[in-house]
Amino acid sequence: MAAAAAVHGISTEALLTARRPSLCPVITMPAELTYLGAYPATLQEQVLGLLREDRRALAPLLQRRYPQAHGVRTDKALYHYAQEIKNRHLRNADAVNKVVFDSKIHVVRHALGLHTSISRVQGNRLTAKHEIRVAAMFKQVPDEFLRMIVVHELAHLREKQHNKAFYQLCEHMEPRYHQLELDVRLYLTHVELGGERLWAADSA
Numbered sequence: 001m002a003a004a005a006a007v008h009g010i011s012t013e014a015l016l017t018a019r020r021p022s023l024c025p026v027i028t029m030p031a032e033l034t035y036l037g038a039y040p041a042t043l044q045e046q047v048l049g050l051l052r053e054d055r056r057a058l059a060p061l062l063q064r065r066y067p068q069a070h071g072v073r074t075d076k077a078l079y080h081y082a083q084e085i086k087n088r089h090l091r092n093a094d095a096v097n098k099v100v101f102d103s104k105i106h107v108v109r110h111a112l113g114l115h116t117s118i119s120r121v122q123g124n125r126l127t128a129k130h131e132i133r134v135a136a137m138f139k140q141v142p143d144e145f146l147r148m149i150v151v152h153e154l155a156h157l158r159e160k161q162h163n164k165a166f167y168q169l170c171e172h173m174e175p176r177y178h179q180l181e182l183d184v185r186l187y188l189t190h191v192e193l194g195g196e197r198l199w200a201a202d203s204a
C-alpha cells in the first residue's frame with residue numbers, strides 16, 4: 001500500500017551542513033559543542049569560554065530565562081497542543097494523524113523531533129499520512145522549548161528542506177524561533193556535559 005515514505009528530523013548533521021559557516025579545518029570542535037555546530041565560531045567560543053570556567057554555567061542562565069516547565073504530560077495532550085498551533089497557522093496544510101513523545105529517537109537517530117509522511121494510493125488518489133514524534137526528554141522542558149520542536153516539525157508539512165522558506169514559516173508560527181532553537185541547543189549542551197535535567201522537578 002505504501003507508495004513512498006519520507007522521514008525527516010531535526011538532526012545535528014542536517015544543521016551542520018545547512019548553516020555551518022566555513023571554519024578552518026584545523027580547528028576541531030570539542031565534542032561537547034556538537035549541538036552548536038551550526039552557529040558562528042564566535043558564539044561557540046563564547047559558550048566554550050563560559051563552560052571552561054564552570055561546567056554548569058549554562059544552567060542558571062536557562063533557568064532564569066525559563067523558570068517553569070510546561071504541563072503537557074501525555075501523547076493525547078501533545079496531539080492537541082500541536083493541533084492548536086496548526087489550526088492557528090497552517091490550517092490548509094495536510095492533516096497530522098499522530099503526535100507522540102518518543103523515548104528512542106534521540107538516542108538512536110540523534111533527533112529531537114521527527115516528521116514522517118507516508119504516501120498511500122487510495123483508489124485513484126494519493127493521500128499522505130503525517131506523524132510527528134518528539135523526543136521524550138521534551139516532556140520536561142519549558143513550554144517555549146516544546147513549542148520550538150513542534151513548530152519545526154509542523155513546518156515540514158510545507159517544506160521538506162531546511163531552507164529559507166522553511167525558517168520563515170517557523171518564524172511565522174513562533175517569532176522567537178531562532179532564539180528558542182539556540183536555547184534548546186544550549187540546554188542539550190548542558191545535559192551532554194553531564195548536567196542535570198533542569199525542569200524535571202516541576203513535572204511531579
Ligand SMILES: [Zn+2]
Binds near residue numbers: 008010162
Ligand atoms: Zn527538520
